[in-house]
Amino acid sequence: MTGTLKRGGMAMIAFLQAQNCSNLPGSWRHPATQQDFMSAAHYQRIARSLEESKFHLAFFDDRLAMPDSLGGDHAETVRHGIRAVKMDLIPILTAMGLATSKLGLGGTYSTTYYEPFHVARVFATLDLMIGGRAAWNVVTSLNDSEAANFGQKEHLEHDLRYDRADEFIECVLGHWATWADDALVVDPVSGLFAHPEKVRRLDFNGKWFRSRGPFTVPRSPQGHPVIMQAGQSGRGTAFAAKWGELIFASMKSAEAGRQIYRTFKDAVSNAGRDPNLVKMAPAVYAVVGETRAIAEEKRAVIEATAAPADSLTLIAEVTNFDFGQVTLDQPLSDTQMAAVGINLGLKERVVKGSGKTNPTPQDFIDFSKRGTLNESVVFCGTPKDVADQMEDFFLTEVCDGFVLSATHRPGAYEDFGRLVVPELQRRGLFHQDYAGTTLRENLGLPRPVVT
Numbered sequence: 001m002t003g004t005l006k007r008g009g010m011a012m013i014a015f016l017q018a019q020n021c022s023n024l025p026g027s028w029r030h031p032a033t034q035q036d037f038m039s040a041a042h043y044q045r046i047a048r049s050l051e052e053s054k055f056h057l058a059f060f061d062d063r064l065a066m067p068d069s070l071g072g073d074h075a076e077t078v079r080h081g082i083r084a085v086k087m088d089l090i091p092i093l094t095a096m097g098l099a100t101s102k103l104g105l106g107g108t109y110s111t112t113y114y115e116p117f118h119v120a121r122v123f124a125t126l127d128l129m130i131g132g133r134a135a136w137n138v139v140t141s142l143n144d145s146e147a148a149n150f151g152q153k154e155h156l157e158h159d160l161r162y163d164r165a166d167e168f169i170e171c172v173l174g175h176w177a178t179w180a181d182d183a184l185v186v187d188p189v190s191g192l193f194a195h196p197e198k199v200r201r202l203d204f205n206g207k208w209f210r211s212r213g214p215f216t217v218p219r220s221p222q223g224h225p226v227i228m229q230a231g232q233s234g235r236g237t238a239f240a241a242k243w244g245e246l247i248f249a250s251m252k253s254a255e256a257g258r259q260i261y262r263t264f265k266d267a268v269s270n271a272g273r274d275p276n277l278v279k280m281a282p283a284v285y286a287v288v289g290e291t292r293a294i295a296e297e298k299r300a301v302i303e304a305t306a307a308p309a310d311s312l313t314l315i316a317e318v319t320n321f322d323f324g325q326v327t328l329d330q331p332l333s334d335t336q337m338a339a340v341g342i343n344l345g346l347k348e349r350v351v352k353g354s355g356k357t358n359p360t361p362q363d364f365i366d367f368s369k370r371g372t373l374n375e376s377v378v379f380c381g382t383p384k385d386v387a388d389q390m391e392d393f394f395l396t397e398v399c400d401g402f403v404l405s406a407t408h409r410p411g412a413y414e415d416f417g418r419l420v421v422p423e424l425q426r427r428g429l430f431h432q433d434y435a436g437t438t439l440r441e442n443l444g445l446p447r448p449v450v451t
C-alpha cells in the first residue's frame with residue numbers, strides 16, 4: 001500500500017519522552033539503553049530510524065514538574081531516575097526535524113500553564129522550520145506540582161480546565177487562520193511584501209483569554225499543525241471530539257478499547273464532524289523476537305528493570321494525592337479516596353479490580369500497574385504474533401493506529417522497524433512509503449484553507 005492513510009492503513013506513532021527514560025520509568029536501567037538522552041544526537045538517531053520504518057509521527061508527552069507528590073519530596077524520584085528529567089520538547093523536535101524530511105513531529109503543550117499567543121507562535125514556527133510536519137498535543141496538565149512551578153497554589157478543577165482549554169484552542173486556531181494562504185508576495189521589485197487585506201487581526205476577547213494580534217507567523221505548507229488530544233473522561237471526550245484530529249487513548253484490552261473507540265467516534269459525529277477524519281490510537285508496547293522464546297527472554301529483562309519506588313511515585317503524580325500519608329497495607333479513608341484524582345480512570349480501575357471501596361496503596365500498585373510494562377497492552381512474540389495482534393485490533397475497530405511506547409531507547413523502535421513493520425506491510429496493513437511531505441498528507445487529513 002502506498003498513498004494516504006484512509007481506513008486501509010494503520011497510523012504509526014512513536015510515543016517519546018524528553019527525559020531520562022521512556023514512558024517506562026525502568027527503561028533507563030535496561031542494559032541496551034543508550035544513555036545520551038541529553039544530546040540532540042540521541043533524538044536524531046531515533047528520528048532517522050523511525051523515518052526509515054515509515055512511522056507517521058514521533059510525539060513527545062510533557063509534564064511541567066518532576067514527580068514529587070509522594071511524601072511531598074523529590075529525593076526518591078531523583079535517586080531512582082523516575083522521570084526525573086523533563087526537558088522542553090520544542091528544541092528537540094526541531095533537532096529531529098532537521099535530521100529527517102518526512103517524519104511528523106508532535107509535542108505536548110499545556111493550555112493551563114501557557115498563553116495561547118505563545119503556543120500558537122511556537123508551533124507555527126516549528127511547523128515552518130520542518131516543512132509542515134508539526135502537531136500539537138493539547139493537554140490541560142495534571143497536578144499541584146505543575147501549578148507550583150507556575151506560581152499557583154493548586155491545579156485547577158478538571159472540567160474548568162477543559163472550559164478554559166476550549167477558549168484557548170479557539171484563540172490558537174483563530175490566530176493560525178489570520179494569514180490567508182496567499183497573503184505573502186515577497187516581491188522586492190514591486191516592494192510588496194504581503195497583501196494587507198489578507199492579514200487580519202484576531203481581537204480575541206474571551207472569558208479567560210484575550211489576544212489581539214495580528215499574528216506574526218504566516219501559514220505553513222500544511223496550513224497549521226495537526227491537533228492531537230487524549231481526553232478520556234466525559235468532558236475530555238467532548239473536548240477531543242470537538243477539536244482533535246489524532247486522538248490517543250489509554251486502553252487495557254481490545255474489548256475495552258472497542259467500546260472507547262465506538263463512544264468516541266459517536267461523539268465526533270455528534271459534534272458534526274466526520275469520524276473518518278479523526279484517528280484514534282492507543283498506547284501500546286511491543287516486545288518482539290525472532291522466536292517466542294527470545295521475545296519472552298526480552299520481556300523478562302524489561303520487567304526486571306522495575307524498581308519498587310517507580311509505581312507509587314507515578315501513582316501519586318497522576319492522582320495528585322500523597323500516598324505517603326498511609327502505610328502500604330492501610331485502606332484509604334473515604335475522605336482520602338475523595339482526594340484521589342480521577343486521571344486516566346485509574347481510581348475506578350483499582351476499585352473495580354480490587355473489589356474494595358477503600359483500597360490500600362498496595363492495591364493501587366497491583367491493580368493500576370502504573371509505571372510497569374503491563375500498564376498498557378503488550379504485544380509480545382514473533383513478528384507474526386505481534387502483527388496478528390495489531391491486525392486484530394485494527395480490523396475489529398479497536399483503533400485506527402498505535403502509539404508505540406518504548407521499552408528501551410532506541411532498541412525498541414529498531415526491533416519494531418526491523419521485524420514488525422515488514423510483516424505489517426506484507427499484509428497491506430501499513431503503508432510502504434510516505435504519501436507526501438506534510439504530516440496532513442501522510443495521515444490523510446485535510447489541509448485547512450484560509451482565503
Ligand SMILES: Cc1cc2nc3c(=O)[nH]c(=O)nc-3n(C[C@H](O)[C@H](O)[C@H](O)COP(=O)(O)O)c2cc1C
Nearest residue numbers: 061062108139141230231232233236248249250344
Ligand atoms: C497516550 C497518552 C498521552 C498523554 N500525554 C499527556 C501529556 O503529555 N501530558 C499530560 O498532562 N497529560 C497527558 N495525557 C493525559 C490526557 O491528556 C488526559 O488528561 C487523560 O487521558 C485523562 O483524560 P481526562 O483529561 O478527560 O480526564 C496523555 C494520555 C494518553 C492516553
